Amino acid sequence: MNELLQFLNIAIRSRLDFELGKNKTLEKPQMDLHLNKEASLGKFIFEHNIKNQDLLLLILALVPHIDPGFFNRIIQDYFPKGGEFPEFGGVKAKHHRGIIPTGETALYILAGNDPETRKKYFPLFHQSKLFQKGILYLDECDRNEPLWSTALLMDNEYAELFTTEHINKPKLSNNFPAQLISTDLEWEDIVLNSKTLNQIQEIEEWLKHEQTLLHDWGMKNRLKPGYRVMFFGVPGTGKTLTASLLGKYTNKDVYRIDLSLVTSKYIGETEKNLSSLFDKAANKDWILFFDEADAIFGKRTNVRDAHDKYANQEVSYLLQRIENHPGLVILASNFKSNIDAAFTRRFQSIIEFPMPVAAERLVLWEKNIPPKAALAEGLDLNILAKKYELSGANIVNVIQFASLKALAKEQQVLEHEDLLAGIKKELVKEGKMVN
Template structure:
């Protein structure tokens, strides 16, 4: 299956074309020089000057890229913007009738990409020494290792044979910085969570805010505890928090906004894929997620986490045993994770004392009380969008809806009004929405804010 990265056309890249074209020409000249066995003083020969006000130039300047890292970056972008530059390296060895292994190109999901061996070939000089330099470069924690999709699992392809492929968000930043970013999916198990809302849009009780303080403190200062307070080895690495409570009470939004508030990307792990007995290589893919999260300081969010701590699948065959092994591995990895993980569950009645002991912090999200419901109504339905016959205080008092249910009611009412070419919601439309919400609650169809009326 083709990976999720966008393949860019050079004509689409007007904002970066000024800096990128000379960079590609420099890489092309290096390729032809090495193929013709020209002796060059170094790869810096012919390296173009940086255009600082260009997105690509600004990135290179900010990251402090030297010639080797710039060449790595260029090789990783060629398949996206100028794949024909690799054609000359696909020539066949007359003796083996296969492409020259020295050039190091690999085909991945139908796309020809460079590897560490390609970079080593272009660096020139002693072949062994150049490969060792590349190995050190790509094995580091800093650039370019943090820009590339890497596999550090025990079963991974050797470092020098792994493809040079930029992470989607880095590619977006370099080539199309003005376009809105799309959600990033990591090997089909983890998806980035983003929201246009801000912290002040969150409507929770004061008790919940107090419990969230500890998590926010750890996100801001947790990594300094070991060094500055000599607590390394005395406390468990990382931080595990449990969000529990009824559906639609803001658990997912709170996790997303905690990441936004502390400048950490938030990724939701698909528990269904983890516990499925039909998904292959799940343990390996999970390890990739955890390694990237630790390296890039992500916040990992596991929704419907009760599936991990409930009864195991009865093993009637190898597939069932495989699913149980995935869950056992994930539980062990959560315990040893050095970053922050938030698990969420709606099934509070099934949680025992042993379950709670797994976490550094537990936060209960209750159904909102009257004061919080009033704030939710006011936030969802401002004065300019409602008629005078709507009494929000009365709605908050009479109907114990969750935040997700209130949003669904307002959405339904607003669409009704728009269909009639009106600009303000009246109590008549809200009453219809309230009736539908009550019916769906009675039928058990409204869960975790996932369902709407449509």
């Protein structure tokens, strides 16, 4: 880290010495950097071949996180009496008392005050791999501000990784409307028909081989980024568990989107919330799981008033963001017909999670009976499986109900009447007739 700070220090002082007339020629920093490839920052720079302008931009954005007074000390050396130095750029933050570099700061270090040279570097803020991957970005610019006057910032997760060697997973909040989900179960614990399992395997294959297909096989320019999937089926048939297992077996974080924190009655707020979510998720290798997606991805309506107009704009905006998202997006719905056709046409896969048939229900009953529990004499799970059409979640709830009743009786036997009472509860909850 010290070597990189020294590299930036020399680059800034060389530029200042030249622009202020102390040196007639610009001395570019000549340093043979010996990076610690075991540390996250050194490993990242080495593996991604970060050098020259990209290296300068990376360290420039990282400095406020590790040395708040870095820029102030340099400026004070050259302007001990203070005064304005607009060419250097930089902004102040609400809490951070040092200088936060801006796009103008980067341009000054790279090109000084020469307009033509500065102009050559303008595309860097779009073409740099650090910007394309969302690792660095310029803060939002007000309409009355110059383009490059906003803060040059580093994604918080990369800043945390480079400074602490680990990343805390983002937590559900108003600023991040998604929750990390996981499971301790395995693929063999989920009971699905062969057609559904085969389609899920296709997703797993894409997650494992996407980069090879796009880059090694040269399909990057022929295929749209990302993969879009729809899961549909009644609640409790394994949609959320499947998403969790896909993440578990491909070492990817799965975030379930809380649509109550995304949608807003105020015009433009829903798009803003989703934009923030997709921006944060870009290049993070996450799986985004929109549960009960009908609420926000539903069919567009005929425009009768302003509300319909903006609701349709939200759907169109979502379509655009999902289509351009480079990762896996899963939309879950109870019914396929609830989702706007504009979305379904763009899905690579539409997977039905049907209610389990009797044979599958029997397996679910057998898999979920607690290992320490016994069945009452004469209790036949095969009869329960054939007679009662329940989802996997329903069956787990019934077993939980009967198990608690057994524990309350200080016994380890699941009674027939308790299982029937649990089944009745589930059927009533689903609005079904009870025999």
